[in-house]
Amino acid sequence: MALDHKPAPNDLRAFWMPFTSNRQFKSQPRMLVAAQDMHYTSADGRPILDGTAGLWCCNAGHGRPRITRAISEMAGTLDYAPAFQMGHPTAFELANRLVDIAPDGIDHVFYTNSGSEAVDTALKIALAYHRARGEGQRTRLIGRERGYHGVGFGGISVGGIVNNRRFFGTLLAGVDHMPHTHLPENRMTRGQPEHGAHLADELERIVTLHGAETIAAVIVEPMAGSTGVLMPPKGYLEKLREITRKHGILLIFDEVITGFGRLGSPFAAQHFGVVPDMVTCAKGLTNGVIPMGAVLTSAAIHDAFMTGPEHVIELFHGYTYSGNPIASAAGIATLDTYAEDGLLTRAASLETYWENALHGLADRPHVVDIRNMGLIGAVELAPIEGQPGKRAFDVFVKAFEAGILIRVTGDIIALSPPLIISEAQIDELIGTLGQVLSEAA
């Protein structure tokens, strides 16, 4: 669709939208023009209840005054400071605040601008860490089927989503994948499923195939969000930790979705009681308001780089906007907001209510599975024959018309509302979704 004239402000053609069916959207736009607390406002003036915290990121809801104020004050005080060989206090303060809420043993913060960059940064740190310790032959990276780790070349290489990989060439060499943990025998499980801890043993098989001394790191989402809310079976993450530790392989938890209270603890690592060597995060780090991501690492990883002459750069990696002052200020204000409202643990107290409401949809047409944990949930629908994804996409469009924002991946509806949601709003969200499911049948 070439532009045959200079576009007018309401011309939708120039913007090539990400992960969007552009032609469908532009023929039937779903525009949001404002947001406050639990609601968006659509362009036609309707309140839309946010069932997805934006894109899994606005954990404190929208328009939080502390965050807005911090951004505007920092923009007027220090708009930008060079990220390399210079510093500003707010980035250091935020790093300390993040370490305060991070799992024990995680002590350092490397800033990025997104989850994708956090993932690629963590993979690079893993490779460089082994090299710094004289184990430069550890170059293999292990991901998992149905894993989502953003869209950088590192992230799509370790990720396990075919459409995110197959159009983009040969990707990184030396990557293997473990099987995903989504088993039919766990259908309709409330919380963590019973079956599947043995799937972690696949890592031993990969180790046997290549030799542990060639493997740098394993990266997994502790709970896989983007591919449809796939839970870790009981004992699975513990096993991964045991096997990686035994073989000197680093374990990276990609907590871009699970970080900042989604499961009822600051990080999923604390929720499951399994501490990795690195944690990637983004999204809820600034309540989704300003792009920012981070890699949180153990002291052992950080300290392995702190050798050699002091004037030499220890890690040849970083971004123009790493620790940007405005993003850092937003991050501190976000952590303050989470603390004031008790949001990093609120999902735990709402979990049973949420679970009961969600599983109340079990008798709706075409529902084949429901799963939940913390304030996250999925309703999986049977696909229409020959048209995978169509049934859920139609539900998504109808739900928006009915005043709720949900998210779909294939035929899976994923829900992850802001952590400020009330019980009455849970009823409204699930009630409306139930109606739409019945009407769409």
Ligand SMILES: Cc1ncc(COP(=O)(O)O)c(C=O)c1O
């Ligand atoms: C687990 C995980 N990792 C990485 C990313 C990528 O983050 P971003 O879109 O900020 O690059 C996402 C985004 O949804 C994610 O869910």
